[in-house]
Amino acid sequence: MTRRELDPRKEKILQVVTDDYIESAEPVGSRTIARKHNLGLSPATIRNEMADLEESGYLKQPHTSAGRIPSHRGYRYYVNILMEQKQLTNDELAFIKGEFDPKNKPAGYESILQRTAKIVSEITKYPSLILTPRPQEARFRHIHLVAMDGNHVLGLVVMDTGFVENILLETPVAYTQDELNKISAFLNSKLHGVSLGEFGTGVLNQLQTEAQSWEGLGDTLQLLLATLDRKKQDRIYVDGTINILEQPEFKQVEKFKLLLSILEEEEKLLNLMNQALQKRGLNIYIGEEINDESVEDCSMVTATYEVDGKVLGAVGVLGPTRMDYAHVVTVVDFVAKSLSNFLKEK
Amino acid sequence: MTRRELDPRKEKILQVVTDDYIESAEPVGSRTIARKHNLGLSPATIRNEMADLEESGYLKQPHTSAGRIPSHRGYRYYVNILMEQKQLTNDELAFIKGEFDPKNKPAGYESILQRTAKIVSEITKYPSLILTPRPQEARFRHIHLVAMDGNHVLGLVVMDTGFVENILLETPVAYTQDELNKISAFLNSKLHGVSLGEFGTGVLNQLQTEAQSWEGLGDTLQLLLATLDRKKQDRIYVDGTINILEQPEFKQVEKFKLLLSILEEEEKLLNLMNQALQKRGLNIYIGEEINDESVEDCSMVTATYEVDGKVLGAVGVLGPTRMDYAHVVTVVDFVAKSLSNFLKEK
DNA sequence: GTTAGCACTCTCGGTCAATGAGTGCTAACT
């Protein structure tokens, strides 16, 4: 539905209703519209138009004798066609740019994404979600084994996404650093460019047969892989959950509890955010377009971030269907782009 | 106040009131007590005793013509003297033991503590807090520098707490692995056993002068330290925030918002939990004994965990003053001990 | 096609009385 299917006057009214409702959280009536925006129309006319809009499914009434609010269909039309682009304020712009200043470079993925989550939730005043780069698709760039005391070896794995993982291994034999260097070189030659996803038992078996010359290496490898496998999971950073309490629709504890239970369950969040990766760039999910039966009357705005044309993860905002789409879209889009740039520098 | 300052009958009544109130969240009246626990006393007698207890500050009334609830002083007496030891149920015991099974050994500090937080909040049904081992006091065990592509060096730092940190450095010069090995050896000889806290600019300056022979090393060192310094912060893992919504005293959104804002602010949590480290073992903070003006009507139960007699961090539960102390104390204590054991195995 | 007018609907806030839980006090009981 990206076609203008409504005549201009109906569009104007739908837009006004949506804007007003987003701002006030109150159903908006014909009188209010006539008063606030002088469309040169009487309340009665507006009433007629609104009745039409309700019949064709763009508006709805919480109860007779209340004003109208947009239906999901109405929001969809609003978002696709009517919504006016918003600009970031100078403050917002400065804030985001400051946080993504290349001077802040070190400090690893984890803290960058956590910071990104904080930025988004602070500006939008909604809870934010950041999906980490998908480890499954990361490729080995470098493996290094370091001898520690006794039977301990520290495995260091660097992926092409810049992701660094260290794994403390207990080995059946005590290796010298020289041996480990050889093993490292061997592993590097075999694994360079292989993705964590491809790297199933097949590759492992092959490695093991080829590596029989090193005593006990098979077991060590197995351990390395088991640990790596556990880290293979995507992660989500959440921030600003508390913001949702500012929204009047969540004043009833029950509604809020439902949403919080989702925000605390990483698995559900992963489901939500993984949808976002399917289509690069910006996405808006309104109401039941979010594929989760336990999310009620919520919408989600997401944008993917990428490096060298490769989609890594996504930045998202979860809020009530009555969220300030124009603002959120602008923020999410800009932050995702800033994050992409920031990561490219590395 | 660990003396029995009340006569047995008053004690019994204080205990019954507290137990009942903890269970029901409703002020408890004389009639209820006479009915439920047959003390062989009439409501009138109980009323007299309760009036005495109120006068001496152990009980209070939310309003005239309501039942009594324990005051903070009453809770304190209850916790110190009256509370009956609870046993863990078999299910709880099995659950905890299963999670701390040494077979689950790998996977690093982070995930262990996160899991611990989950265990505690799931069993107690209150939000849980886990304070990480204090990086300030960790001592260097091992430093290793690995050459990556071009001007990048990966610094690997292992602390005696088992904490492993990796830091990607951009160096002004491209080092060969041989050079790096020498530098590593040099750093190891200098830093082994030094704690992160001691490691101020003093040590740094000394290192820099001694290390002038390596071109550009000074800057690199500085960078390494700056990054390490940023990691020096204690961390807190929180889980089960949502549980607090089950408590009737947080049904009003405002109360809940206050608590949530604390649980989302790491700095405040650190303040709270750092108190716990002062005294090893179990601690109970009731009401204003928690040193934070924004926490209202809450109590905290904490227990330290340790390895080789050295206190590393603490396990805690934050709940309403009306929390089930007996249960929480048992759980927190046992989990802290299990965690200590688990960490010792490493 | 637009609008004024009007009857109607529904929510919200406030008042009022009834209810019930619980208390404190006094006087009688053991």
Next chain:
DNA sequence: AGTTAGCACTCATTGACCGAGAGTGCTAAC
């Protein structure tokens, strides 16, 4: 002297009721 029955009193809670206000749909006039 400690215990208890009885009674008057207090206070929060609940449900019924009412009026005000916002908004609608419909009809008839413009």
